[in-house]
Amino acid sequence: MEIRPFRGWRYTGRLDGDISPYIAPPYDVLTAEDKQRYLAGSHENIVAVDLPHVPPKELGPAEAYERAAAELAQWKSSGVLRQETRPAIYVYEQTFEWAGRTYVRRGILCGVRGTELGEDVVPHEHVFPGPLADRLKLTECTKTQLSPIFGFYEDPAGRVGELIAAVAATRPVARAVLNDVVECLWVIDDPDDIATVASALSGVQAFIADGHHRYTTARNYWHRLGAAGEVGEDHEANFVMFALVSRDDPGLLILPTHRLVSGLPEGFSMADLAEQCPAFEWRQVGTGEIGQVGIDTLLGCSPPGTLVFVEGEDARLWVASLQRPEAMVEAAPDMTDEWRELPPAILHELVVERTLAPMAAEELKVEYTPEIPKVLDACRTGRAQVGVILRGIPVRSVVAIASSGGAMPHKSTYFYPKVATGMVLKPLE
Numbered sequence: 001m002e003i004r005p006f007r008g009w010r011y012t013g014r015l016d017g018d019i020s021p022y023i024a025p026p027y028d029v030l031t032a033e034d035k036q037r038y039l040a041g042s043h044e045n046i047v048a049v050d051l052p053h054v055p056p057k058e059l060g061p062a063e064a065y066e067r068a069a070a071e072l073a074q075w076k077s078s079g080v081l082r083q084e085t086r087p088a089i090y091v092y093e094q095t096f097e098w099a100g101r102t103y104v105r106r107g108i109l110c111g112v113r114g115t116e117l118g119e120d121v122v123p124h125e126h127v128f129p130g131p132l133a134d135r136l137k138l139t140e141c142t143k144t145q146l147s148p149i150f151g152f153y154e155d156p157a158g159r160v161g162e163l164i165a166a167v168a169a170t171r172p173v174a175r176a177v178l179n180d181v182v183e184c185l186w187v188i189d190d191p192d193d194i195a196t197v198a199s200a201l202s203g204v205q206a207f208i209a210d211g212h213h214r215y216t217t218a219r220n221y222w223h224r225l226g227a228a229g230e231v232g233e234d235h236e237a238n239f240v241m242f243a244l245v246s247r248d249d250p251g252l253l254i255l256p257t258h259r260l261v262s263g264l265p266e267g268f269s270m271a272d273l274a275e276q277c278p279a280f281e282w283r284q285v286g287t288g289e290i291g292q293v294g295i296d297t298l299l300g301c302s303p304p305g306t307l308v309f310v311e312g313e314d315a316r317l318w319v320a321s322l323q324r325p326e327a328m329v330e331a332a333p334d335m336t337d338e339w340r341e342l343p344p345a346i347l348h349e350l351v352v353e354r355t356l357a358p359m360a361a362e363e364l365k366v367e368y369t370p371e372i373p374k375v376l377d378a379c380r381t382g383r384a385q386v387g388v389i390l391r392g393i394p395v396r397s398v399v400a401i402a403s404s405g406g407a408m409p410h411k412s413t414y415f416y417p418k419v420a421t422g423m424v425l426k427p428l429e
Helices: 032-041 064-077 129-142 158-170 193-202 212-227 270-276 287-300 327-330 343-359 372-381 395-403
Strands: 009-011 081-083 091-098 101-113 151-152 174-178 180-188 206-210 239-246 253-256 256-260 280-287 307-312 316-324 365-369 386-389 415-416
Touching: 032 180, 064 081, 064 129, 091 158, 091 415, 129 212, 151 212, 158 180, 158 193, 180 193, 206 212, 206 239, 206 395, 206 415, 212 239, 256 372, 270 280, 270 307, 270 316, 270 343, 280 287, 280 307, 287 307, 307 343, 307 372, 316 343, 327 343, 365 372, 372 386
Parallel strands: 151 239
Antiparallel strands: 009 081, 091 101, 091 180, 101 239, 151 206, 174 180, 253 415, 256 365, 256 386, 280 316, 307 316, 307 386
């Protein structure tokens, strides 16, 4: 890939560099209630611009995007946002806890020359037209990339990692706390340091972890400018802002996305489901009182293709181990072996589509969460009739499927934590 620095716009923040009131998670994980909560902390929070239409699953009214652009312009003119004096790349660090362990994830924010998907930039998810229309309209109005794409890359020699570590040993220019994650930012505007990073990443592919709609939007915007004859080789729209993390970074954490299922007929029982899914060996193993650590251990000791189902007020646990792998070949003959071994693929093809969906009273409803306690609580309170707990997917599986040109099943991975929106904004003109 080809990277390039840019003159980013950043919140001026407080005297101590704290920009906590102004940043937010990416637009696609926020609700209308979330937006109001962040705006209650500061009316200059980035959601005022990045989330003009809620939910962002379709194109909203034109005036919503025009208001967002006007708000952004006002922040720039009034000094809420300040532009770098020189082109820069940024070191970006997130410190967080998960399952009782502390992680530190470090990467760089930079411009990456946009290419067609599968070349320098490799996807693993499909995109949908509604969110693309929303993001494109916002981009056209603001002429700004508001949120980075989260990507990972190979850094076997560790050249980028060495530079990042050296910079991160100094005082950051900005710091924030967002949903218990400590976010820090450093500016690199030395041409030699930038050249070192560019050289190390030349010819290396970026795999999209999160932000497929944002990347596709950037390419759609570039195509639209090109069709109007407005973009040359050096135009800022050629370059897409990424948060790039080494594949070997210990903080590159992929959580499984568990399922909460409702819409099944009254009286549904796991015994009925087990009877209709003979490709699995089924056994009841207790209740959710064993907690997350116990369930994680249970999955870790089980063979590949194992799913854990949760049922009822006492959160009874059922373990389903796939005994007939050939059932996945029959169900998905056009997919690769790596894809057919993914827990979400096994669940969707052999349980959801073939059994649960036909059983649904009206329409099967599936919600998602990366947190096992939320699955157990939803079943205990009756908010979900069935919970499904999945094993996590390693980075190597994402790479294998993406490299083969395939796409992961819907909601397969949850890269945690999300990269924040508002740390740096990238101009597109």
